Amino acid sequence: MKFTHTAMVAVxxxxxxxxxMDVPAAARCVPGVASVRPSGNGxxxxxxxxxxxxxxxxxxxxxxxxxxxENAGTAALRAEAKDSRVGGAIRATMSLALAEKGGxxxxxxxxxxxxxxxxxxxxxxxxxxxxxxxMGDFAECLARQASAR
Amino acid sequence: MTFExxxxxxxxxxxDLLARHGQDAHLIAGGTATVLLLRQGLLRPGHVIGxxxxxxxxxxxRTSDGGLRIGAMATHRAVxxxxxxxxxxxxxTDAFASVATIxxxxxATVGGNLxxxxxxxxxxxxxxxxxxxxxxxSSRGERTIPVADLAVDHFTTSLAGDExxxxxxxxxxxxxxxxxxxxxLPKTADDYATVSVAATLRLASDGxxxxxxxxxxxxxxxxxxxxxxxxxLRGRARGDIGEAAALVGEEIDPVDDARGSSEYKRRMAxxxxxxxxxxxxx
Ligand SMILES: Cc1cc2nc3c(=O)[nH]c(=O)nc-3n(C[C@H](O)[C@H](O)[C@H](O)COP(=O)(O)OP(=O)(O)OC[C@H]3O[C@@H](n4cnc5c(N)ncnc54)[C@H](O)[C@@H]3O)c2cc1C
Numbered sequence: 001m002k003f004t005h006t007a008m009v010a011v012x013x014x015x016x017x018x019x020x021m022d023v024p025a026a027a028r029c030v031p032g033v034a035s036v037r038p039s040g041n042g043x044x045x046x047x048x049x050x051x052x053x054x055x056x057x058x059x060x061x062x063x064x065x066x067x068x069x070e071n072a073g074t075a076a077l078r079a080e081a082k083d084s085r086v087g088g089a090i091r092a093t094m095s096l097a098l099a100e101k102g103g104x105x106x107x108x109x110x111x112x113x114x115x116x117x118x119x120x121x122x123x124x125x126x127x128x129x130x131x132x133x134x135m136g137d138f139a140e141c142l143a144r145q146a147s148a149r
Numbered sequence: 150m151t152f153e154x155x156x157x158x159x160x161x162x163x164x165d166l167l168a169r170h171g172q173d174a175h176l177i178a179g180g181t182a183t184v185l186l187l188r189q190g191l192l193r194p195g196h197v198i199g200x201x202x203x204x205x206x207x208x209x210x211r212t213s214d215g216g217l218r219i220g221a222m223a224t225h226r227a228v229x230x231x232x233x234x235x236x237x238x239x240x241x242t243d244a245f246a247s248v249a250t251i252x253x254x255x256x257a258t259v260g261g262n263l264x265x266x267x268x269x270x271x272x273x274x275x276x277x278x279x280x281x282x283x284x285x286x287s288s289r290g291e292r293t294i295p296v297a298d299l300a301v302d303h304f305t306t307s308l309a310g311d312e313x314x315x316x317x318x319x320x321x322x323x324x325x326x327x328x329x330x331x332x333x334l335p336k337t338a339d340d341y342a343t344v345s346v347a348a349t350l351r352l353a354s355d356g357x358x359x360x361x362x363x364x365x366x367x368x369x370x371x372x373x374x375x376x377x378x379x380x381x382l383r384g385r386a387r388g389d390i391g392e393a394a395a396l397v398g399e400e401i402d403p404v405d406d407a408r409g410s411s412e413y414k415r416r417m418a419x420x421x422x423x424x425x426x427x428x429x430x431x
Binding site: 052053054055085086087118121123124125126128129 | 303
């Protein structure tokens with residue numbers, strides 16, 4: 001499943017870059033994320049709580065920045081997480097691109113998400129919408145934080 | 150799967166249990182949705198509250214003003230076969246009859262259906278088009294919620310965690326109102342809708358449309374009201390509906406899934422909206 005999200009921030013690109021590369025701080029922009037901490041080798045561990053109707057999921061996993069190019073303003077991230085109680089996992093690769101547009105910065109995040117195990121039972125429509133909401137809120141929150149700095 | 154099962158005979162104790170255990174409690178009505186979630190371990194409540202012995206939650210009856218009251222624990226099959234529901238509107242019984250199979254309809258309840266809030270379900274768009282409301286009770290009191298405002302997202306309602314749906318109330322039908330429920334099922338007859346359209350329509354004495362209420366299922370995170378289509382229809386004559394139906398595309402937000410691409414569903418939403426309107430204006 002693929003999604004693209006964009007948001008405009010009225011802040012220069014370098015500032016947004018620094019903010020996004022501060023993973024624990026940026027992760028707090030994802031609703032439901034708790035306790036993100038570095039686990040070495042450029043990786044971070046954390047948990048994400050998601051509610052779909054009556055079902056509450058707690059995804060435990062890690063996130064790594066697999067490539068970054070500050071000059072180009074691009075980075076690649078990989079996230080893997082599982083809910084061992086329910087029996088399901090997600091794997092996401094994200095590519096981030098920051099583009100300066102007339103003094104403002106466009107944040108563009110492309111996500112490729114795979115959902116495995118029981119989580120798949122929810123059906124694509126629900127998963128897509130949840131992921132959409134999360135990434136949408138994330139991009140908006142980054143935009144808010146960046147402008148506030 | 151271990152939980153304590155409660156089966157109170159009155160609503161009061163059920164509300165108390167729900168208030169006491171909060172998120173650790175889960176209601177079960179017919180169980181068609183809940184048992185699947187429990188089995189898969191997606192739901193792990195410490196307390197399950199069965200509603201089936203609460204008599205006040207049952208029954209189907211005409212209201213004194215000519216409307217219809219359906220108890221939350223009435224099954225889909227009971228509504229489908231109810232002479233009172235049919236007298237209210239055959240489109241209502243059609244919507245209930247188009248749910249899954251007889252086995253499911255014998256088990257699944259109206260309250261469970263509305264609380265489950267899968268956007269591809271059949272009864273909610275029809276109930277919304279009739280302007281129905283649900284009554285929700287909690288130990289804090291009672292409130293009335295339009296069915297159109299009940300679902301807020303996939304599988305998510307505006308009900309608070311301590312509320313129980315006690316009934317669905319349909320208002321009296323204005324004389325001359327026509328209603329229809331059409332469900333597009335390209336695969337098998339017992340499937341969920343690819344697109345569904347519920348509509349009520351009233352004609353003025355000159356044959357133009359005086360009022361319309363149109364809701365679509367399976368093309369967004371909740372049943373979707375086709376307001377632009379409703380507005381465009383008002384004052385129009387029959388035979389003049391294709392243009393209005395085409396506006397449905399601006400209202401809906403279907404996603405790609407096993408029942409078709411979003412583009413296909415968009416096209417089908419227009420076709421089935423037009424068909425529904427054509428049937429009502431025949
Ligand atoms: C194989 C299959 C096919 C299906 N096909 C269709 C279809 O084609 N069309 C369609 O419309 N539906 C379909 N359904 C869905 C079906 O309509 C719902 O599962 C059913 O309506 C839920 O009702 P229930 O009484 O079994 O609810 P339950 O499973 O007992 O409960 C469902 C949810 O509602 C809550 N709940 C129940 N009663 C109340 C209440 N009074 N107040 C507050 N919350 C309550 C429960 O806590 C639970 O979260 C299908 C289901 C299955 C299993």
